[in-house]
Amino acid sequence: MTVIFCRLVFALPKSTARSDTVAKPAPGSGPLAVALSESRSGHEGLTGIAPLEEGANAFAARVSLADAAISSIDAQYYIWHNDLTGYLLLDALQRAADRGVRVRLLLDDNGVSGLDCELAHLDAHPNIEVRLYNPFNLRRLKRLSYGFDFFRLNRRMHNKSFTVDGHATILGGRNVGDEYFGAGTSALFVDLDVLAAGKAVSDVSADFDRYWAAPSAHPAGAILGKIKSENPICEGLARLRKNPRPNAYRELHETPDIVEALAQGDLELEWTTALLVSDDPVKGEGAVPREDLLAVRLMKAVGEIQSRFDGISPYLVPSRAGVRAFKALKKRGVAVRMLTNSLEATDVLPVHAGYAKYRKRMLRAGVKLFELRSQAAPNPPSKMFGHFGSSGSSLHAKTFAVDGKRIFVGSFNFDPRSTTLNAEMGLLINSERMAKGIHEAFDRELAGLAWGVELNNGHPAWVDLKTGKKTGEEPGSNTFKRIALAVIGWLPVEWLL
Template sequence: MSASSIPVRIACLAGLLAVLSACATLRTDVPRPVSNALPPTVQSPLAREAQRQAQAHPGQSGFRVLSGNTDALMSRIVLADHAARSIDLQYYIFADDATGRLLAQRLLAAADRGVRVRLLLDDLDVIEQDPLLDALDAHPNIEVRLFNPFRVRNRSLWSKALQFTVDGARLNRRMHNKSFTVDNLFTVVGGRNIGDAYFDAGNEIHFRDLDVLAIGPIVEQTSDVFDRYWNSDAAFPVTAYDVHHATARNLSRTRTTLQGAAREFAESDYAQAMLDALPDGSSADRSGRWDWGAARVVADDPAKVEPGEKRRALLLTHDLRAMLDAATTNVQIVSPYFIPGRNGVEYLHTLAARGVKVSVLTNSLAATDEAAVHAGYARYRRALLAGGVELYELRPLGGAPPIEAHGTSSGISLHAKTLVVDAREVFVGSMNMDPRSRLLNTEMGVIVDSPALARRIMQFFDSATQPENAFKVELVPRAGQSAARAPMRWSARYDGRTVEFDHDPETSAARRARVALMRLLPIESLL
């Protein structure tokens, strides 16, 4: 930053604070006591079975794939209900909707019986949740912290816009991590946030997503990552703002509200359909098979949110690059937001050139919830195909029933983030293959050496890329025409009949035109 720009920024900040003087500001001197994960405790049949399984596989971790959205929700509820000592949650989004309130009610019930609950949320999308978070934090066994928070606690769009204008270099960097750890014995890691859209409970958008439920040494590693973020300089108690905070009376009212919301949810058609679909319980409380393998957690340093921290920005990227470097036969990539950049395109070309089959599943323009990101991806689509990369784009499946069929979601937009190399090594986590995940957001996930787990993730890929579920994108060169200039073709199956398109299918001309204009904008580094 130049010396001349400092007074301007200070003046802008002073003006901002004057405008928002009636609003609460962040107290950076607020006490932030260090706390760490509690030792594992075995006080329930569920915990004893997990410990027995882990002891039978020394040095390995066990995994179950949560590809079904209802299964993913019920697994979290079951874990919270069985918690005996601690629950640690780290999320980008924790919505104040039906499933968010249901989980909040189960967390409050756990705290009432003496369980310590730590909830760490990224502050970007905390808007309506403030009263709920304040009330939960008033419980003696619950602590809520916000990661990389806004300096002024005014949740209006104009306030956020003003703060981004002054402090955008910092606020543009967000915590995208996702984990749910109970008693230091169980953890859920993957792509889902907490909210109706991630569990097929909403009325608007549904995501096809994927998590893994894990036991064994990987759980302690996940707890270590949580502790690093919880105790970092970027994490502040929700009480760090100069406002009137929730009291025991607020907590009592919230308890009553959440109990009512839980009863309403239990009586809903969704809950009944969920029970009908899960006659043998959720993946969290079944005694069935685990997929075992050597595993490790990979995560960015929380200091990545500090502007200029480029070295830390590459921590997780380096681990995934090492996976890809070792590929010899095949690579399957699932990323809802896929912007490889020129270097990424060249790298995937080198993999394909040495005989590695590279297949990518991402969102179609019709399915994506981020048209600007699709514009960034579309810029490289033809080059990827010309270099031998297989491309599949998820079809929108709006109007399908809200309960899974064959282990996949009825959602209209892809949200899972996975990587499988040589049908053996697996990554499941929060990281998209785009510049924002690589350079701006913090991310985390697990890397597992397990052919059995790899097969299950590949089954998810194979199901999602069937012609009924995805468009296959190909180049169709004409006589004498190079592949780089060949037109693209999308194909899918409708009612048993293959249908081909010469443009992004199931989209309007206006939407395609807007994306074409977005491709001209120099915004790729922000996507």
């Protein structure tokens, strides 16, 4: 009765004047159209791909695309922080709207804490509309909403895309926040995005329209309430500039303009075929038939794996089914290698408990495991780490390479939450160059930036790949963490991880 009462009292407001707009056609003029005109020539029906490895470059790419927009910006994110990069990118969207660009901003409400005032301000702009995916019933003490609306709020939109003028899009693993772009004081996330032009852009735009019109995407105006400040974005930026981090701020503003780089031919696009794989947004409302899940459709699209599978997932909880799949691959002679976070590097301890539960089973199945070290290496050259970053203390990239031919880049983790609960998206790209970059990084044993994990007398042992030294004590462990990992491993919560 209490749950029903709370749902009635704290029901989400209904929008009576909702209008579901669709993506605008790509304009034939403007900086982006001009910059891509020569590169796109002769590549009709193909997708141009450029990896964005370094955080500062990935951030600058978004800002320079926004500043070049003349028609539309469609942005979709799981997390958008109220920090330096978060405010700078909100300001870029606001500037674009002031020029007459239509901006649609779709955000998962789980990852926008502290931004209600800023989002309400943007939503009030005549050229901006903000929508929130599965919004929380309570705006203050949001987490209390789980107490009476758990099953809806447990389903989140994990997608990330940034599409400008229908000409270019950025998608991959990065959310919007200082740690994703190397601008924060906390640990840097090792991550990977790709810039795409051509065929994939129209696919991403159509997919954005599906999510924009989904029942789980609610117009933000009635939820966020009245504007409480004249321009909270400018005020936020002014506040942050009083206590600047000079190096981070300078690096973010001294990176090359990606639109100019495209126009000058300094940024090379690899023109190839790429398939967008995305969950149906109905996943945010409840169960989806197994055959419609991204994970199932992605594996069908990959096809039969012949010789090599190298995967990178910050949150690796394979479940029994995943271990069986790894074992079947090994039985067919496929070499399987996986990189995930070590205990000392992870930012989500419960997920590591789910991984640790299956670690020995994966090793017995023949999977070669690597775990990223918390302090990888002092300023290593980026080529050491292939196409998924240079250094850092916490892994966030979600990618895998198959047979030296194909690579997936997106938001999908190898865990039950990505498979059955969260909405996910990504590109499966036919690229020998990018796939071989991942394979070669594993061949070099990740340049010593990760621990190798192997069985020693039936128990996991961690190998320092730089020195060859071996230890049976898990790096980063202590009494509290060992107890927590054991207890979480016993609990029936794997479906939540």
